[in-house]
Amino acid sequence: MGSQSKTTMRAQQYDARDNKLHLNEIPIPEPREHEVLVKVVCASLCHSDVMLFEPNDQGLILGKNPVTIGHEASGTVVKAGSGSEASKFKEGDNVGFLCAVECCFDCTQCRTVHNSWCKTGKTKMQGFTLDGYFQEYVCVDARATMVLPEGMDVKLAAPLFCAGVTAFHGISDCELKPGQWMAIIGCGGLGHLGVQYAKAMGYKVIGLDITDQALEEAKKCGADHVFNSMIDKDWQKKVLEVTNGGVDAAVNFTASKKSYDDAPAIIKPGLGLLMVVGIPRQALELNALDIALGRYRVKGSNNGTCYNMKPAIEFSAKHNIMPHLTTYKLEEVPKMIELMNSHKAQGRMGVIFE
Structure with missing residues (x-):
């Protein structure tokens, strides 16, 4: 194994003292009994x-x-811990994994909602409270890890283990019937996957974004109609016309509060759904009368648990849904962040480690 001869590795680490990234050399970790x-x-x-x-x-x-940033990755097992879960993996397995660790994985919250709400209160997130994945090696919890389906490219699979699981459940948790209308708000890193999942589930899709390149991506992924809500002043009216009164669900993948404020106007009154996925900096404001009178419903969908990870990944493999990935070197992570902040990125951006 590569790490036996090597004891340190490179890592892109965020430092709160200067609010910047630093490419540091840090020790390669050793897996505990429940880790690989x-x-x-x-x-x-x-x-x-x-x-x-x-x-x-x-x-x-x-x-x-x-802390090493990044919570979305795929890789190859080089060493397994001694525990029963970890020992199911063998050297050379291509795997993906989720970032919640130190939780019990067994309480009702872990099993059915999200590991963040584990009854132990000890959950940590790799990439935020613990070192994440923009480093050459990482120890991950075996319970939140799975072997990739046969034929899935380990070099392309990384975004499926946050963006993919999130987008899949953001779409499927709307529980629409084939032929119903869905608006996908934000057609970038998450949304371009959301469009693919929605089309594979048989929905009619409207892509909404503020950049033309994201809308081009949405069209390539199969969106039936796309509108630029920044440029087209009549976009809401056009959505109502195309859908004959509004969409059955609007899934918001953006971090824009304005897009949340604008969404109710395009949802079909009575039983239409606003699906909350993206997290704006500011708190959302909802009209209590609209909710109380059932003008539309509000639901959330998170980035998944080890229990709902497999259906998302297996659906992706079955329908050949993969992220459109632009690749960079580890040294170029600051450039990737700059592109994301300036809305110039298409699809997903990733570092391929040689």
């Missing part, structure tokens, strides 16, 4: 990684400092 040591093949950037650099009131907590 993975050589990272691809780590991809998610919008919540960028939130570390911004003031926010949405509960994003930094733990150790400096």
Whole structure:
């Protein structure tokens, strides 16, 4: 194994003292009994990684400092811990994994809601409170890890283990019937996957974004109609016309409060759904009378648990749904962040480790 001869590795670490990234040399960790040591093949950037650099009131907590960023990756097992869960993995397995660790994985909250609400209160998130995945090796919890389906490319799979699981459940948790209308708000890193999942589930899809390149991506992924809500002043009216009165569900993948404020106007009155996925810096404002009178419903969908990870990944493999990934070197993570902040990125951006 590569890490036996090597004791240190490179890592892109966020330092709160200067609010910047530093490419540091740090020790390669050793797996505990419930963990597997993975050589990272691809780590991809998610919008919540960028939130570390911004003031926010949405509960994003930094733990150790400096901390390796990144919570979306795929890689190859190089060593397994001695526990029963870890020993199911063998050297050379291509795997993906989720970032919640130190939780029990067994309480009702862990099994059915999210590991963040584990009854132990001890949950930590790799990439935020513990070292994440923009480093050459990482120890991950075996219970939140799975072997990739046969034929899935380990170099491309990384975004499926946050963006993919999130987008899949954001779409499927709307519980629409084939032929119903869905608006996907934000057609970038999450949304371009959301469009693919929605089309594979048989929905009619409207893509909404503020950049033309994201809308081009949505069209490539199969969106039936796309509108630029920044440029087209009549976009809401056009959505109502195309859908004959509004969409059955609007799934918001953006971090824009304005897009949340604008969404109810395009939802079909009575039983239409606003699905909350993206997290703006500011708190959302909802009209209590609209909710009380059933003008529309509000639901949330999170980035998944080890229990709902497999259906998302297996659906992706079955329908050949993969992220459109632009690749970079580890040294270029600051450039990736800059592109994400300036809305110039298409699809997902990731580091491929040689």
